[in-house]
Amino acid sequence: MKKNIVLYKTIPADQLKRLQQHFNVTIFDSVNQSNHADFRRALVNAEGIIGASTPITADDLAIATKLKAASTISVGVDQFDVSAMTARGIPLMHTPSVLTETTADTIFTLVLCSARRIIEMAEMVKAGQWTKSIGENHYGWNVSGKTIGILGMGRIGYAVAKRAHAGFGMSVLYYNTYDHPEAESQLNARRCDLDTLLAQSDFVCVVLPLLPSTEKLIGKKELQKMKPSAFLINGSRGKIVDEAALIDALETGVIRGAGLDVFEVEPLPIDSKLLTLPNVVALPHIGSATHETRYAMVECAVDNLIAALNGCLTHNCANPEVSKK
Incomplete structure (x- = not known):
């Protein structure tokens, strides 16, 4: 039966x-x-x-x-x-296992779009506002040669690290509960504590599962430890980041910008302040969304x-x- x-x-x-x-x-x-x-x-x-x-x-x-x-x-x-x-x-x-590479692609897309202001510039062109050569007020920032800090060195974290190291010559830091020998030997990644990662990274990428121990792991204190020139990238779960603290950090220049595929509430409410900030790239949770x-x-x-x-x-x-x- x-x-x-x-x-x-x-x-x-x-x-x-x-x-x-x-x-x-x-x-x-x-x-x-x-x-x-x-x-x-x-x-x-x-x-x-x-x-x-x-x-x-x-x-x-x-x-x-x-x-x-x-x-x-x-x-x-x-x-x-x-x-x-x-x-x-x-x-x-x-x-x-089946979504590792696709999700890593999305996370690194957020890195590139945030640093190079891709979405913002594309919308400017589509709105008919590209009427002369762009000036300094439209410049982005380099990705190659920078330092990426990855919170969570599991399958997806390692796939992001490979893209950063092999494709863009980035230094790789990671925060994890255990060593990742392959990342260290193949990608020259260095495991460190959270404070060190936050202080030294140009891009802080959250690739952690949502657990009681990771909920709101990134809050006001953690954001203040980041470089003012740094970007926060979240491609795992929205509740790992204190969204109110992030909005404040983005509005006040504590960090330069954010690339987000996940949010505390999904779909993202239309009245969210994140949608009003030019230094935010917001995606509709598309990490694994390929056919x-x-x-x-x-x-x-x-x-x-x-x-x-x-x-x-x-x-x-x-x-x-x-x-x-």
Whole structure:
């Protein structure tokens, strides 16, 4: 007999067909206020769930008494009550490997766009304001040869460091809970404490998971330790940066600018001060948003759920301690 699962995101037809070959699938294109009650009713009989962008709370898990596995179409797992899932022995799978290079591309795009004022200058041209050779008030700043400080030397952090070192001759500093020998031997990266990284970096790139220990890791004190000429780049999770403190730092010249793909509240509210600041590049959380990568993420998430519910999951588990229960 096929197991019951709940799919709560639109996915390509061929990947939906794969799920339907293995499971009885209850489908929600997304979860919103109008169908949330139906979604919760579906959880009652679900042995597996797969989707993205919808919080799965302890209350949701409490009614999902038959749940045996969850698969998220993302690398981040902050939408889930991971502690509650682990306590129940429910594996939570994610897609950490397939989006590494695409996300690193996005982060380094933010570095370049912020320093060279690419978005600002492109909008000037499109608005018909390029009427003579540009002057000093439109100049940007070099990226090559500068120092990049990377908070988090995991897969994506290392991919960003490779681009910085090999492509732009940048010095690489990193802040991490453990040494990364390959980054040090191949990229001449140097591990240091947070204060040193902030003080010495021309670009501070946040590439950390959102955890209780990283929430608002970058606040007023940390921003004040950065160079006035430095840029803050955030391509991980918005809540790692104290947004109010960042806005103040950008308005008062504590730092030169910021490139942001993530925010405390998403979508970014239309009245956010960040949208009024010329020294901010703001993107709509597009880190992994290419056709190839988003397809690969769905395929990986489907693989993960099939493996977990068949009892043969070997990797991509965000809470691997459940295997010890």
